[in-house]
Amino acid sequence: MARYMLIMRVSPEAEAGFAESDIDFSEIIEQMGRYNEELIKAGVMLAGEGLAGPEDGFVVDFDSDPPVVTDGPYTEAKELFNGFWIIDVSSKEEAKQWAQKCPLGPGVRLEVRLIGETDQFPQDNPWIQKEIQWRADLAEKAAEQARKAAGR
Template identity: 45%
Template sequence: MRFMVIVKATKESEAGEMPSEQLLTEMGNYNEELVKAGVMLAGEGLHPSSKGVRVRFSGKNRTVIDGPFAETKELIAGFWIMQCKSREEVIEWVRRCPNPHDGESEIEIRQIFEAEDFGAEFTPELREQEERLRTEAARYANKA
């Protein structure tokens, strides 16, 4: 099972405050544990929403909205993609995470859909296309 582990933003992360050397060291050690355990598939920190945009969809219309965005508690400061045997396992890994911000922090865990979750609507042709695209994307990622 794959999970997206979402580090919620804070006022400080939205203000562009960078983590301390100590936190970077602790996170590096934690990430190393995740990699050695075969749990971490990806993980990154994100720039504040002031450098981001949103694209709002309304039928065929698209509207681009520049950041920053108001609700800090709804914003993402970083993420991991983790592969674990169960929801309980990913929770245990997250409980071991260093506090990602000074003071109060929140990390959200969301399971990622797998092909079998989509049922019959995900036809063999669509499954083949998905697999081909994943393989191609991985090839491009390895060239970067």
């Protein structure tokens, strides 16, 4: 299996078009909900989130020392990163199929990227070993929280 991130990018024109349209936002939520449900039922969805607007974020620019922090919105952005999904699928082809099913419209793109796995790095590196242990610790913590929640 391979994990892929589907990154939703929306152009300013698409945002303006949506704002001017009379599309019911609850219909969009319903379409996304059906898509998410399909991913979940297929057993491929690991995560998916929408993001708040850029006015609530900031950019850290590492072109100087110390890095410069600039509050949003980002006037230089041509497309905004509005949300993402992380899916676990058998192949790049399957990731393409899921991406093509996403209920998005004109002016919106999905950038699909393979997520690197720790086994792709030198296993004798102490930082890779720490990363593997951190992931194991997080999995155990999540399992413990699930056990506690089930016991309520």
